[in-house]
Each structure stands twice: as structure tokens, then as C-alpha cells.
Amino acid sequence: MAKTLPFTAQTAGGATIDFRFPLHKDTASPMRVSQLVTTLLGALDRDVRTLGETANGDILQALAMTLAVRAAMIPAPALTTATMAQQLVDEALGAIGTAEHGAPDGGKA
Numbered sequence: 001m002a003k004t005l006p007f008t009a010q011t012a013g014g015a016t017i018d019f020r021f022p023l024h025k026d027t028a029s030p031m032r033v034s035q036l037v038t039t040l041l042g043a044l045d046r047d048v049r050t051l052g053e054t055a056n057g058d059i060l061q062a063l064a065m066t067l068a069v070r071a072a073m074i075p076a077p078a079l080t081t082a083t084m085a086q087q088l089v090d091e092a093l094g095a096i097g098t099a100e101h102g103a104p105d106g107g108k109a
Contacts, residue, residue: 005030007037012045014104022091 004020011017023030048054067089071081 003027003030005034007034009041011104016102018100018102019095020098021095024088024091 002025003023005023007019007021009017009019023033027033044059048059067085068082071085072078074081
């Protein structure tokens with residue numbers, strides 16, 4: 001059975017989304033993958049809070065371009081890195097279908 005990475009994201013409104021992301025068979029450190037996802041999401045949140053409203057489509061486009069740049073930095077044939085990046089994206093996006101959404105905590109006094 002393939003390994004998965006449990007990950008909980010919190011929206012700006014306080015709702016949670018629980019994922020179980022499939023991991024690539026050659027993942028070196030699931031913990032480091034989780035840390036990087038947390039760092040990247042935090043950087044995006046800080047940027048949007050600082051610079052103001054940003055369209056969701058613009059954020060997704062920037063992430064796609066960033067992935068392309070990062071894939072091009074890997075010292076391997078372009079087709080190899082592009083194929084791997086596409087596979088990883090497809091598998092990660094597949095986790096959306098099984099993600100569990102939680103309502104924001106209401107907080108009772």
C-alpha cells in the first residue's frame with residue numbers, strides 16, 4: 001500500500017481541511033515534505049495579508065509557474081522533471097476529492 005501524508009490546512013476563516021496526500025515511492029522525508037508545505041502556505045498567507053486581496057486564479061497560476069521554475073532547476077532532462085512534476089500534481093490534486101472539511105471553531109465562552 002502506498003504511503004500517505006496526513007495534513008491539516010486552516011483557511012483564513014478558521015475552517016479546516018484534512019488531507020491524506022499520497023507520497024511518491026521515493027519520498028526521502030515525509031516530515032520535511034510536511035514542513036515545506038506549511039512554510040509555503042504560510043508565505044502565501046503572509047503575502048496576501050500584506051499586499052491585499054489577490055485572485056485565487058492568480059495564486060494558482062503563480063504556484064504553477066513556481067513549480068515549472070523549480071523543476072527546471074533540477075539537473076535532469078526537462079522531460080523527466082516535467083513528467084514527475086505533472087504526476088505529483090495530479091496525485092496531490094486527487095486528494096481534494098477525499099479531503100474532509102471542518103467548520104471553523106465557534107468558540108464558546
